[in-house]
Amino acid sequence: MSKKTRKKSSNTIGKRAATKVARAARRSTGTSAAKTRTAAAKTKGKTAAAVRSQASHKADSKALKSKPVGSATKAPGVTLAEGAKAPAFSLPRDGGGSVSLKDFAGKKLVLFFYPRADTPGCTREAIDFTRLSSAFADADTAVLGISADTVKAQESFRSKHQLSVPLLSDEQHSMLEAYGAWGEKSMYGRTFMGTIRTTVLVDSNGKIARLWRHVKVDGHADEVLAAARSL
Structure with missing residues (x-):
């Protein structure tokens, strides 16, 4: 194999490797973003549930009876x-x-x-x-x-x-x-x-x-x- 052919083959392998690395990086980024969105959704759901729980607790609370006050x-x-x-x-x-x-x-x-x-x-x-x-x-x-x-x-x-x-x-x-x-x-x-x-x-x-x-x-x-x- 000539030097020119070997150089061309080497460049082709290098490009393929770079392409694989880029794809892997995109997949990793996509997975992290998905995990972040999922975590945010869970947090939002918990917060909403907490607010509903507090509202329900307040609604069930009874007014305290006041003592007679003099004047x-x-x-x-x-x-x-x-x-x-x-x-x-x-x-x-x-x-x-x-x-x-x-x-x-x-x-x-x-x-x-x-x-x-x-x-x-x-x-x-x-x-x-x-x-x-x-x-x-x-x-x-x-x-x-x-x-x-x-x-x-x-x-x-x-x-x-x-x-x-x-x-x-x-x-x-x-x-x-x-x-x-x-x-x-x-x-x-x-x-x-x-x-x-x-x-x-x-x-x-x-x-x-x-x-x-x-x-x-x-x-x-x-x-x-x-x-x-x-x-």
Whole structure:
């Protein structure tokens, strides 16, 4: 075989080999692209299924029942003082239902705010007002106890100590703030927000007749009764 013939044959073999390599590369690229498309389709399908599942879960969810929320009103910038109009309020009470200031129109009303149900000082105070409940009734004066405790806690407090005074629950502190009974306190070097033991006597015209701040429990209920009788 001549050199020219051998060279031509070599070129032909080289072209065939290059063609095979190119075909193999195209097949490999096509396979990879197909795999990529398949994976993308699977991912899309899973995502859609997840969205449908979340939508179905949300549709089956039930709305949560809301707790009774109290309210109270106080003119902005006004500091509660004797002679001022008593802020309106409406709060849930032990035993169910709610109590409002308007329920006592034309009648004298004692509001005693205490820090926490069934604690020693608050228990003595509530028992003292219960002991004098008949005397307050004779003086045409109603008595209400208020704290930030839940209605359930107030009911347990009433039942445990056989209290006859209605107990209001002000979990949102709306009435406590309106009557100035919610503020900064300190104990054992720690400062925190809480209920300041306070008593308010409202006269039959709906105005603040007397205010007691930072109340000392011993003898307090008797002092309030004397003030109510004097109106």
